[in-house]
Amino acid sequence: MKILSFLCVIILVSCSSKETEHDTYEPIPYALQIPELFEQKLIPPLVPANNKLTIEGVTLGQKLFFDTILSSDNSVSCASCHNPQEAFSDSNVFSEGINGQIGTRHSMPLFNLAWNFDEKFFWDGHKFSLEQQALEPVIQANELGNLSWNIVEERLQNHAEYPNLFQKAFKTSTITKTLVTQAIAQFERTLISGNSKFDRYSLGQETLTPQELDGLDIFMNEERGDCFHCHGNPNNPLWTDNKFHNNGLDATFTDLGLGQFTGDPNDNGKFKSPSIRNLEYTAPYMHDGRFATIDDVINHYSEGLQNSSTIDPLMKKVDQGGVQLSIQDKANLKAFLLTLSDTEFVNNPQFQN
Amino acid sequence: MKKILALFLLTTIFYSCGEDLDDNISTQAEVIFKLNHTFDDTAINVDNYNALNLTNANGEMLNIDRIRYLISRIELVNTSGFSYILKDYNLTDLSDINTYKFNGNLAIPTGTYTLKLVWGFNEVDNLGEYPELNTASWNWPDMLGGGYHFLQFDGFYNVDTASSSPFNFHNGTAKVSDGVFEQNFATIELPNEIFVEQNTTIQLNFDIAELFKNPNTWDLNVLDTPLMPNYNAQKMMQENVQSVFSIGDVTYQ
Numbered sequence: 001m002k003i004l005s006f007l008c009v010i011i012l013v014s015c016s017s018k019e020t021e022h023d024t025y026e027p028i029p030y031a032l033q034i035p036e037l038f039e040q041k042l043i044p045p046l047v048p049a050n051n052k053l054t055i056e057g058v059t060l061g062q063k064l065f066f067d068t069i070l071s072s073d074n075s076v077s078c079a080s081c082h083n084p085q086e087a088f089s090d091s092n093v094f095s096e097g098i099n100g101q102i103g104t105r106h107s108m109p110l111f112n113l114a115w116n117f118d119e120k121f122f123w124d125g126h127k128f129s130l131e132q133q134a135l136e137p138v139i140q141a142n143e144l145g146n147l148s149w150n151i152v153e154e155r156l157q158n159h160a161e162y163p164n165l166f167q168k169a170f171k172t173s174t175i176t177k178t179l180v181t182q183a184i185a186q187f188e189r190t191l192i193s194g195n196s197k198f199d200r201y202s203l204g205q206e207t208l209t210p211q212e213l214d215g216l217d218i219f220m221n222e223e224r225g226d227c228f229h230c231h232g233n234p235n236n237p238l239w240t241d242n243k244f245h246n247n248g249l250d251a252t253f254t255d256l257g258l259g260q261f262t263g264d265p266n267d268n269g270k271f272k273s274p275s276i277r278n279l280e281y282t283a284p285y286m287h288d289g290r291f292a293t294i295d296d297v298i299n300h301y302s303e304g305l306q307n308s309s310t311i312d313p314l315m316k317k318v319d320q321g322g323v324q325l326s327i328q329d330k331a332n333l334k335a336f337l338l339t340l341s342d343t344e345f346v347n348n349p350q351f352q353n
Numbered sequence: 354m355k356k357i358l359a360l361f362l363l364t365t366i367f368y369s370c371g372e373d374l375d376d377n378i379s380t381q382a383e384v385i386f387k388l389n390h391t392f393d394d395t396a397i398n399v400d401n402y403n404a405l406n407l408t409n410a411n412g413e414m415l416n417i418d419r420i421r422y423l424i425s426r427i428e429l430v431n432t433s434g435f436s437y438i439l440k441d442y443n444l445t446d447l448s449d450i451n452t453y454k455f456n457g458n459l460a461i462p463t464g465t466y467t468l469k470l471v472w473g474f475n476e477v478d479n480l481g482e483y484p485e486l487n488t489a490s491w492n493w494p495d496m497l498g499g500g501y502h503f504l505q506f507d508g509f510y511n512v513d514t515a516s517s518s519p520f521n522f523h524n525g526t527a528k529v530s531d532g533v534f535e536q537n538f539a540t541i542e543l544p545n546e547i548f549v550e551q552n553t554t555i556q557l558n559f560d561i562a563e564l565f566k567n568p569n570t571w572d573l574n575v576l577d578t579p580l581m582p583n584y585n586a587q588k589m590m591q592e593n594v595q596s597v598f599s600i601g602d603v604t605y606q
Contacts, residue, residue: 043484117488220494222521222579229505233492235481241490266403313418313507313519316578 027054027169030186032114035194037202037237045114045189051131051182053189056169061187063165064180066353069155070138072145073098078137078184079353081107085346087278088191093289098145104255106289108274109282111193111345116242123271123287125244126261130185135177149177156180193277193345194237201339202234208339215336218329225301225323225333229314230273239340240275245312247271248305248322249286257287259310269310280341294337298330381460385554386427388445388453389601393562399450406512409565411572415510415520420447420561422504423491425474427457429466429549430542436469437461442478444489466547468555472539472594473503473525479538497581498526498534504590506564510573520577522564524594527587535584537591545600556601563597564590 030053032045047053064070065078081095081103082088088110094102105123113121113130120126121133137143138152146152156162156175163173170179200206208216218225220233230247232239244258246269253259259268271287285291291300303321305311317323325333345351390397392407397417408414425442439457446452473479479500481492491501506522527535547555565571569589580586 041484041487043488115488217496220496222494222523222581226579228492228494229490232490233494235487235492236490238488313509313521316519316521318519319516 025168025171027056027171029053030055030058030190032190033192035192035199035237037199038115038192038194041235041237042115043117046117046119047114047189048129048131051185053186054169056165057183057186058190060165060169061183061185062351064184065187069159070144070146070152070180071098072147072151075099076144078134078144081137081143082110084348084351085281087111087193087281087342087346089282091283093284095143097140097143101142101145103140103142105287106284108272109278110188111191111278112238112275113191114189115238118242120242120244120272124257124261125272130188131178131181134181134184134188138177138180152180153177191345191351193342195344196277196340196342198234198336198339199237199342202237209335211332211335212339213336214329215332215334215339218325218333219336224329225325226314226316227276227301227333230312231276237277238275239277240273242272244270244272245314246308246310247301248307248311248315248318249290249300251306251308253308255288266310269308270312276337277340278342278345279337281346294334295330298325298333301325302330380463380551382463382549382551382553383460384429384439384457384549385552386440386443386455386457387554387556388443389556389558390447391558391560391562393560397447397561399448399453402447407562409510409562409573410567410570411565413510413573414513415508415573416512417447417506417508417561419505419507421445421491421502422506422559423473423486423501424470425478426469426471428469429457429461429547430469431462432465442474442483442486444486444491461549463549463551466549467543467545468547468557468600469540469542470598472541472591473537474501475538475540476536479526479536493525494581497528500526503538504564504594506561510577518573518577520573521580522590523581524587524590525581527584527591528582529584535588537587539591539594541595541598543598543600547600547603550605552606554602554604554606556603558599558601559597560599561597564593567593567596569593 068074068077070077075098081090083090090107093106095107096102108123119129121130127133127136139146139149153175162175166175166179167173169183197206201208219227230241230245253269256268258270259265279294283292285297291297301322302325305315305318305322307318311318395405395407402417406414406416421444423442423444426438427440428436428438430436440455443455444452481500486501493500493502502523502525504524508520509517510520511517525537527537529535569592576586
């Protein structure tokens, strides 16, 4: 009997000490790997004070990103529409959610998101912060298709591994939508692309061909392509302004874009400038995926512009249909654009499942 | 009696001087700058800037889609000619009210000052080395001398006709010829005396209409876009910015 009591005490003590260790586990801070060029040219990335990156948080976010458990029928994950090898975009014009249902806008690529200082996400900027953005697809009928977040929280709570992973990352095993999206946002902030041929050229490690250099001139020259006012420049290696523009796609709008969100008619037909980094992997292009190739995009700006009441005045030659590039100009511009492909990023095993 | 009177007077003078000296040493003031925009007499603000039809000095009706501009070396100069640089630079974006106001970096002695600033950046500052401005995509192309824009003003003109056209009134370093560039900043000194007391707010007015007015009456039908590589247009802008700023209300808290 005495032995039994002794054993009970030992078990009790072990359990209690194990519990204490669990409670006090401190997640390890995660240091973002900031490319040298970004360090030189840009201000530091934005990481919210209430969601600092930790190794456990990023790992959990990555697991969630690739896990079909977030969909109502266990068929799709975030990665189904944000494929790492397509720079976390989708080669489909519109992505397929549960039951083969398709969306209404093209999937946006995901990289360098921590340098979007306005924190307006989606093509029309209707969500502020990455954390808020991630709340939406989970309960969209044509995406991950859950009727509510409660169901998802419960599913994760009953999972064999997740409660423990949340415990490690957030010091609580109680799973909430807030923590799920915080973990996903942590992973997304690690998706940094900064090692293209052009980045290495900027660092003096590689040279560009005369064709690529002429393409850069077209990109930067107000008398030629003048792409740089919206799409960055060698001193802004994000290659986007993260702002909203009407780039002359349509004379009348079926999708109001930013205007649908703000209610301001001056914003109708405006969509966020995507980065032109990794263009090679992110076809098709535009918010509705209407252009299948980079050539189609260049042709649009060269001679395909449509005038409308909210067209951006930077579309300066709209009355001529565009900037009127020659065939050679177009080839050179494309050659330059392809120097922004970051093969290391799209093949990085760290970012895969 | 005379001795007593003299002693009294001396003591009084000494005491007054001492007190005065003490005041000069200890009284420092914070300065806040508030930018206020007009187009002639029309107030322009974050809510209406892209919703107005405005008429420039040459008679074209225009609208504003976007205005961003950079001022630097914002200084207050005291009556002895000593200058305090209160802000290295400020990029104002008409669509962002947070950029309409900035605080001086340091407290300065109370007193009488005049305001001096640089439109854009001078050659020393315009080396393209500000990460904040790179992140804001504010760069001026290397082929035009590099550094940063001073002004980006985009809109449409002849908006009262059937054929409105875009203009891109962008200002920065002037290109003379390939590889040869000319600085294009402007030093602006406003003559008004400003009395700085504790927590002084200086309103700085920017009359956008002046960009098209003085001394060069701007004809958008001739000069609309592209203007960045146009040397003459760039130098005309440099001349016209001289009269855009004025001191507005100076208030104290």
